Amino acid sequence: MLHQALHLLPTLAAAPPAHADSGAAATPGGQLLMLVPALCVLAALFSALSGPLKIRSKIPGYFSVACLAGAFVAVLLTYLGHESGVKIAHGFEWITFKWGDGPGQALTGNFAFYVDSLTLLWMLFVTGLGALIALYSVEYMADDVGLGYARYFFAFNIFVLSMSCLVMADNLLLLFLGWEGVGLCSYLLIGYFYKKPVAVAAAKKAFIVNRIGDLGLVLGLLATFVAFGTLGYDPLFAMIRAGVDAKGAPIADSWVTDVIPLLLMAGAFGKSAQVFFYVWLPDAMEGPTPVSALIHAATMVTAGVFLIARMYPLYAADDDHMALSLVAWCGAITALWSATIGMSIFDIKRVMGYSTISQLGYMFAGLGLLAPTGAAFHTLTHAFFKATLFLAVGAVMHGFGGQLDLRRLSGVARMRGFGIVGLAMLVGSLNLSGVPGTAGFFSKDMILAQGFSTPASMIEAPQAIAWVLLLTAGLTAYYTFRAFFRVFTGPVEYLPGDDEHLLEHGRHPKGTTLAEWHKQHGHGHGHDHAHTELTGVAARRAHGRKDFDPTTEEFDPHPPGWAINASLVICALLAIAAAALYFVKTPHAEEGGWVGGMIERSSAAFHSPHEFNLLGITSHSAMYLVSALVGLTGIAVAAFLHAPKGWQGLFLGSRDTAATSRADALTPRLGRVARWARAKWYVDELYDWFLVKPLRGIAYVSSWIDKLLVDGLVDAAGALPARVGRVLRPSQSGVLHGYAAGMAGGVALVLLLVLIVLN
């Protein structure tokens, strides 16, 4: 009925969902989680309205923090009350396409949540980190108070809303809506500094690259609907458990388990920046740093991991695990590939960006290697330690006028007010490098150990994948500590950033405008992060001076305030504490600790075989030793090449300026390899030549065809009414008897026609 279309505002329906016939264990419950979207919407509306209401204070920020914290509490309470099994929290009936009464003739996507332990695991860190990073943003975005603040927090809250819908959805359609929602928010936030052409280009790139992946996701959804006649998880999983599709045909060796996982994988790889799709994520670092921390490190980019974990029953139902093998291999290759780039570039924020891609590769490899617990655990620990790292990098960026080049910063940790930042950075780096005892160590270990244990009959060459990952672990430790040693240790020395940060905050830290600042210093900085030569201003140095007084210098680094420090401390503590989760005993799983229990109770559970034994010890114990060794080696190499001379009594270092280190002597010997890696293997250029330029050519030709042919036709058609009008116009002469004659003539003519011709 048409009037159904009018009820655009969905009504809250009290009726339970129509899943009663699925026969699965899902029961109604978890209604408390409805608070999460409600609070996000509330915070978003308030933030949006604060612009027109001319609220020029940090109130929208604090309000968002409060709402997101409330959302976290709601998730926490739900978790505490959750035993096992699946609950479905029904919100309202939302989307219904119905063209018949038979099975598979109605497509429903209700606003309902599928609450199991996988959902809760993800929601805990999405809302928790959301609240924490909102707190960080309150201070970080302080210079934009007003309209920018409103815009930022609006998109921020909508992001958490969409992410929650994505994670909690009880059907793939709602997941897809959340998926697109986070994509939109990512676009809006990457392009937050919309006056910077780089940021706008990065936002567009992220959006467009994601569209390509999303095409796969949409096709996957359609294929799922074709095969199973539903998009609801509950009936879907029931059918997959039974090993049949909607028609009752077995799925294990049919197209269903081959094609759908691959299509979904394309979507997941787009969102999570894997293999061919990863190019958007490094550019996305143009957004404000809290956004990079939350969206492009901790939460949104793990949506792909979540999607595969959520649909794990379907992946596991395939008899030859073809899709899982592909996922594992792509993950491992991405991990290695981006680690090599991370080793060679100088922009620390982008180093973190590439490291995120690399760690996401680990997670996918974990999923593919039949270690969903390891993947989920690594997602969780990565969320915390990578958020810590980004927030620390953001604090540096905030303090030094947007400076991100590791050749222009040194000894930051020793400067007044930057102690906490340095410590947080250290905690994050240790985790990322997988130093024994850290959370990152245990989660990485679970994936590596499973890689050596998985039999080759289930996944293609799992040992080879594990070796690649192990190599990557060493490279990771190197590039992480390369950044740490160079930026945070050594002689205190810095150059303020160029216009990056000035534009971010709209003014120079000293209060002068950008143009004045450039005039004063008589130079123009390049905008490119990758340019290798240090030109322009001589570094302002304060060799080893603890009493370095920035006020006499031209540039005044501003150390972080309480909000940034508080969020850093909490984030770092959480990153440390995550290690304890590994040792939590749970009745639900033999290994993996708390996360193991969570995954074991969810649809992503998979009982992987353990076949590996080395010299009588299990794969896990063996991996403890091997990966610890690899990680420490990486750190040692980094220390040898980049640690400062005589630094704290360590004999390894030799660096005495910010700009140079032992590695400079080494790179020419590597020849082209180093140069190519620094140029990010020319992937962007490759895409430009082989995809963008041909497409642009086609677009150019099409545009001419459009202009000449189509527009010509349209213009001709458009000119027609005007021509007809010109013909008719004289009839509207304004003369009374003319009109009367026209009317009478019309009447006579019509009567004549009707009565004589038609009759």
Place this chain on the structure above:
Amino acid sequence: MIDRIEFLWPEIALFVTTCVVMVLGLSRRIESRRMTALVTGLGLIIAGVLAARTTPIPGPRSGQVLLPELIPYAKVLIASVGSLLLLLQAGTVDRAEEAAIAAGQRPYDPLRTNRAEYYAFFLFSLTGLMLCASADDLIWLFLALELTSLPTYIMVAMSTGRARSREAGVKYFFLGALGAAVFLYGFALIYGGTGSTNLNAIHAHLAAHGLNLTALAGFILAFLGLCFKIAAVPMHFYAADVYQGAAPQVSAFLAFVPKAAGFISILLLTATIGWSYAADAQGPLYTPITQSAYDALEGAVSMGLPEPIRVFLWVIAALTMTVGNVLAILQKSVKRILAYSSIAHSGYMLVAVLAGPNNGTFSQSGLAAVLFYLLVYGVGNLGAFAVLACLEGRPDADGEPAEIEDVDDIRGLWKTRPLLAWVMTLSCLGLMGLPPLLGFFGKLPLFTSGLAAGEIVLVVILGLNSAVAAYYYLRLIKASLIDPPSDADLPATPTPFATRTLAGVLSAAGVVVLAFVGGGLMDRSERAARYTSMMAVAPPPPPRKTPYVPGDDTPFPLPIPIGAR
């Protein structure tokens, strides 16, 4: 007759109000005179409430039985849009006179003021419109139509002090008289052909004996005469001149009130004929077929209006929308654009009249579509005219403020008067039929009812015309919302009447809000369009040419995803 009164309370209330207003407007005290508009509004509200409380009883007591539920819907619609129109009328007459009296330049002279007459005519016209909805007899219908129209001639003439208004009034009067003569002649021929002036009796006669040549000629003439009221081809010539000559608030009145009267009358007359004639009937007599006869034919025949009347309405509808739209494209004057667009809207609605009730659901019933579209069109058009009524130029030599006339005059409204710019934008988008707004939900059933009746070609013409219409509506939107302000030395200043702005804002809000809460209105219009035919003993006639047979669940092939009930 006397038992009919219980359905006429709204009209009676309006008449009593008219009497009060006529006296009150002549009062010596300015306070009392100012009460005139308020009392008028009160009367309209009372009439609306009384209309809403009318429960139609099927049967001869409530008048015609073909559209038994029409009365409450039509009258509430008339009272509501009438109230909005009333808000727009503030300060139309006596502005200079009252200013002079207040300044003490001249004493109060009841002979020089027009307030009492103006509001009385306003109410008379609305009373006539309501009486049209109550009509069950040709004579009644004629009187009601003339009661609707006669006051408007004078309202046009007195709406501004300019000669152009008086010229428009005179033109309107003479051409209106010609139109009235045509449909009165038609009514007489219908009487001659069927032996009765009562609509029910005519319907029964047609059911029994078919449509003879005299009656056919009568109906054609009656429709042609009514085409004047709705400004359809070939009786449309007056519209642009008259709308342009009258003050914008009176043009808004003209664009709704006579048009609603015309469409209600056309619905009554088509319902009297009925939509149960076989398409390929031969011979001089068109006889409606009963359902049993239809079933016996096993779908070999499709049903609708008698073929000559169908073709007649088809041609009129196609010509009206095309002529209205192509002439609107060329105009510079906003008022003329709106006048021609109102001609086009009449054409759109005629498509639905032609389609008939089909299976009676909202998406298929053309009658419901017309009744709902009257509201959609009334609200949207009122908003557009309200913007013009809210603005005026510098006073000329006579002290009469210049009118806002050209599209250029509303350029850059977003800068000077952002509220009015948005009113104009929303109203135009609504009239265009852009999806989330009310106009879309009004226009959609015009299409779907046409499709359900099998009038594919006509629906295509309707679609093309909607696209053409977008051109000039977007031009108005562009002028008010995007273009920079014109630097001409004729800055549009706001008129000092806040209620005019209120009327515009209310209609613009209606365009948005009613789209979201309009489900109830659609139900009402569906019920108001309930058609009971004596000849169709008879479930609804099936589609005419059956190219598209919708199922029960999907009235039209558009997926409607949201808010499934």
